[in-house]
Amino acid sequence: MILTATVMAVRLWDSPVINYAIAVFIVVALVYLAVLQFWVLLRTRKHLSEMKSAYTEIDIQRSELQVRNKDLTDSLNYARRIQAALLPAEHHIRRIFQDYFIYYRPKHIVSGDFYWFSERDNKYFIAAADCTGHGVPGALMSMIGLELIQKIINELKVDDSDQVLLTMNRELESAFFKEESGKAIIKDGIEMSICIIDKKTRLMEFSGAFLPVYIVRDDKLFEIKGDKKNVVQSFAMVSFNRSTFTLEEGDLLYLFSDGYADQFGGPENKKFMYRRLRHILLTISKYPLADQQRILDETIESWMAGHDQIDDMMILGVKPF
Structure with missing residues (x-):
């Protein structure tokens, strides 16, 4: 009985239908993984692009703040010279x-x-x-x-x-x-x-x-x-x-x-x-x-x-x- 069951199992795995199903499963799995990887890649690129835009905006704002700070500091330094001129020499x-x-x-x-x-x-x-x-x-x-x-x-x-x-x-x-x-x-x-x-x-x-x-x-x-x-x-x-x-x-x-x-x-x-x-x-x-x-x-x-x-x-x- 055991030998008969083993022979039947071997024949079942050798069946074209089973082999076809396995092949289809593998292909579907590979396609799914490929799509998933592509989706993750797109999300990553989008995230990187957003981060790059954010960093660019931060750099622009930082540059503007540096210019404003320099203008303010220059104005204060000039005001200091005016104040010093009013104080007794x-x-x-x-x-x-x-x-x-x-x-x-x-x-x-x-x-x-x-x-x-x-x-x-x-x-x-x-x-x-x-x-x-x-x-x-x-x-x-x-x-x-x-x-x-x-x-x-x-x-x-x-x-x-x-x-x-x-x-x-x-x-x-x-x-x-x-x-x-x-x-x-x-x-x-x-x-x-x-x-x-x-x-x-x-x-x-x-x-x-x-x-x-x-x-x-x-x-x-x-x-x-x-x-x-x-x-x-x-x-x-x-x-x-x-x-x-x-x-x-x-x-x-x-x-x-x-x-x-x-x-x-x-x-x-x-x-x-x-x-x-x-x-x-x-x-x-x-x-x-x-x-x-x-x-x-x-x-x-x-x-x-x-x-x-x-x-x-x-x-x-x-x-x-």
């Missing part, structure tokens, strides 16, 4: 003070901080200001501030420190207040400190809008604080206090914006703070002013240690006598 400052430094570090290319040095009628004028914001908005405000302080001191010949701030406030009110709406179109303000020093008596007048002045004498630091109000913070009737301090030979004055003290960094990512700023200024006050500027830069660089700069920085150091 170094040769002008050297005619007034032989011993000074200016640590000036914008957050972006242009700065919302500005400073002013001038001499008139036997008096020295030193000012430091911090406009609200940084970058382009702060820089535009600082250019307005520079033009106004030049006008107030040199043209209007205002000699009292509190009146300089008050006049600045009125001039900004005139520029930003619109009668039709009855509202100010700009509500941002300027933090500012100003010292006016009589060359003969060495009496210094100081007024500040938030910003103070530090005076170092005989390894001691004295602080005269500013009022807790901005210039142009309010267009209502405002006033500023005026303090006096008699300077001596070798006294050092430090005026600054809040950017240095507010910078985050250190091992715990905290603000530098005014306490540290007072300590470092008192510590380095015995060094030449050029070295003081370098130490201030190295100190804040070490403090930041990978953290982004959050605001414009400015510190002025002056030895009037």
Whole structure:
């Protein structure tokens, strides 16, 4: 029986019908595989074409962004040159003070901080200001501030420190207040400190809008604080206090914006703070002013240690006598 079944199976496989069916199956399978491979190839080519188009579009957009970024950077660099031209020139400052430094570090290319040095009628004028914001908005405000302080001191010949701030406030009110709406179109303000020093008596007048002045004498630091109000913070009737301090030979004055003290960094990512700023200024006050500027830069660089700069920085150091 087993032998008979085996013989029948062999004959069945030798049947032309079975062979034909097998051949048809193989052909169909091969055709299916070929079609499937062709379909996969088409899908792959389509996907590659889409990716190539996408990459081409990305390259085009990247090129456009690079052009726009270059145009923006070029514009900002030109704005920086304009801003630098408005600030007192170094040769002008050297005619007034032989011993000074200016640590000036914008957050972006242009700065919302500005400073002013001038001499008139036997008096020295030193000012430091911090406009609200940084970058382009702060820089535009600082250019307005520079033009106004030049006008107030040199043209209007205002000699009292509190009146300089008050006049600045009125001039900004005139520029930003619109009668039709009855509202100010700009509500941002300027933090500012100003010292006016009589060359003969060495009496210094100081007024500040938030910003103070530090005076170092005989390894001691004295602080005269500013009022807790901005210039142009309010267009209502405002006033500023005026303090006096008699300077001596070798006294050092430090005026600054809040950017240095507010910078985050250190091992715990905290603000530098005014306490540290007072300590470092008192510590380095015995060094030449050029070295003081370098130490201030190295100190804040070490403090930041990978953290982004959050605001414009400015510190002025002056030895009037």
